[in-house]
Structure formats: C-alpha cells, structure tokens
Amino acid sequence: MLRRLILKYNPVKKGTNRPNIILLGAGPGDPELISVKGLKALQGARVILYDALVSEELLKEAPKECLKIYVGKRANRHSYKQEEINEMLVQFAYEYGEVIRLKGGDPFIFGRGHEELTHAKKQGIEVEVIPGISSCTAIPALQQVPLTKRGVNESFWVCTASTRNGELSGDISLAAQSSASIMVLMGIRKLEEICSIFRMFRSRQTPVMIVQEGSWEKEKIVLGTLEDVAEKARQAKIGTPGIIMIGEVVALHPSHELSSMALARVS
Numbered sequence: 001m002l003r004r005l006i007l008k009y010n011p012v013k014k015g016t017n018r019p020n021i022i023l024l025g026a027g028p029g030d031p032e033l034i035s036v037k038g039l040k041a042l043q044g045a046r047v048i049l050y051d052a053l054v055s056e057e058l059l060k061e062a063p064k065e066c067l068k069i070y071v072g073k074r075a076n077r078h079s080y081k082q083e084e085i086n087e088m089l090v091q092f093a094y095e096y097g098e099v100i101r102l103k104g105g106d107p108f109i110f111g112r113g114h115e116e117l118t119h120a121k122k123q124g125i126e127v128e129v130i131p132g133i134s135s136c137t138a139i140p141a142l143q144q145v146p147l148t149k150r151g152v153n154e155s156f157w158v159c160t161a162s163t164r165n166g167e168l169s170g171d172i173s174l175a176a177q178s179s180a181s182i183m184v185l186m187g188i189r190k191l192e193e194i195c196s197i198f199r200m201f202r203s204r205q206t207p208v209m210i211v212q213e214g215s216w217e218k219e220k221i222v223l224g225t226l227e228d229v230a231e232k233a234r235q236a237k238i239g240t241p242g243i244i245m246i247g248e249v250v251a252l253h254p255s256h257e258l259s260s261m262a263l264a265r266v267s
Helices: 003-009 038-044 082-096 113-122 137-143 171-176 188-201 230-236 248-252 258-267
Strands: 020-025 047-050 066-068 098-103 126-130 156-160 181-185 207-212 221-224 241-244
Touching: 020 082, 038 126, 038 241, 047 082, 047 137, 066 082, 082 098, 082 113, 113 126, 113 248, 137 181, 137 241, 156 171, 171 181, 171 188, 171 248, 181 248, 188 207, 188 230, 188 241, 207 230, 207 248, 221 230
Parallel strands: 020 098, 020 126, 047 066, 047 098, 156 181
Antiparallel strands: 181 241, 207 221, 207 241
C-alpha cells in the first residue's frame, strides 16, 4: 500500500546519494519562529511529511515541485498510524534521496521524533535532527511570563497530561507537590482533573494560565487560579491545542485580570 502511494507521484528528483531524513522542528506555530537552519532545509526540500500543528505559510517556503504529505495526528483523528509514518519515511528516503519530517514544536519533546529516528537508522538511513522551539518555553515567553524567577521558584517541569493509553499521567501528582512552575502539554481536556489534583497540594489561589493556539493568529488566553480557571476556560470555550501553566510566576503576566495581591506575592 505504501509503495502504491509513492508511485502515484512523479519523483521530483531521484536520490543519487545515500538516503537521509531530516527531523525538523517547526516551532510553536508562528512560521517566523523556525530556525534559520530549518528554513534553509525547507527551501531545498524534495519531500515533506508534516504534522497538524505546522503552519501553511511555512509550507510555502518549500519549492513548488516539492511533494508535501499531511500525516498529522489530532485527538481521535489520526491520518496515519505512527508505524505507517515510520515506514513512509523510509520508503520516500529511498525513492527521493532525502525526506523532511516537519513536526510542530521540537521533535524530541513529546513529538515521537526518536521513534522515527530509531526506525530509520535500523533501515540504514542517516538522520539529521534540527531542533525547534517548543511551546513549553516559547508560549510563556511570548506572554512575558518567566518560567523561572529568582526568589520564586528554582525549576520548571514539563509534563504531558496523557499517557499512551489516554489516562492521566502519574507525573501530574508529583509535579503538584513541587514548588516548580509546571507546564502541562496535551492537557486541556483534563483541565478540571489536573486542577483538582493540584489543589490537594497547592493553594487554591495559585495562578494558572491557559493558552490555546499560542503564537497563532487565533490565540486565546485565560488567566485564573486553581479554583476558577476551569470554569473560565469553559466560558471562553477554550479548546485544543493548548498549554496549561501553573505556578506563582503566572502572576507576572501583564494582564490586569490578575490581582495586585497576587502580583505582590512574586514581586
């Protein structure tokens, strides 16, 4: 089936060198947040397999004759299984010589990039990794919220909300017991459950920030506390994709929605 998929396209240019794959991080969404090295790779691309969170504007940087194939995964909507994507990368690498696997954020932060790298190397294909800016660091910065601040916290944690089988990650409870700033990815649908766990270990007035589609034109932001942010997110009709940030540093957001008392706690 994968072979038939390849042959229905006319190759842009047959690969004459040893086949290789580039795992390329596209950044959090804004097409201008890709690296210079990443942009150069796109501008010379022959084949691109891209994810759901990749900007259409970024794809326009590739040559017109470049073959672009959507292999995105969204909640309950997978265009291809991961095993199929792995095999497609190998097949296209041998057919065209080089393939770019364009992934939102950074390929190695909850991006299954290492799974793809491992599979390709087992097939004798060279792999280059071009890192991307992850939403877990970029979105707070774009909101002018520091992940760490002297005198407030000594670390930040990045967690995924969902395990492979869809259950809430046990690391959420561990994170709640720390004093760190917590970034939760893929957790919007479990927001109420996450807040409930954090309230067991932290003050109900702990600031929380929700950002949907951070750095995109349709970005939506909700600021609140562990006590009320779930209701605020519901009223604002917050959906996916989005990030959850929990911690006292959120009180440094420039919005006036946060109280002067909350700001005083981290001044």
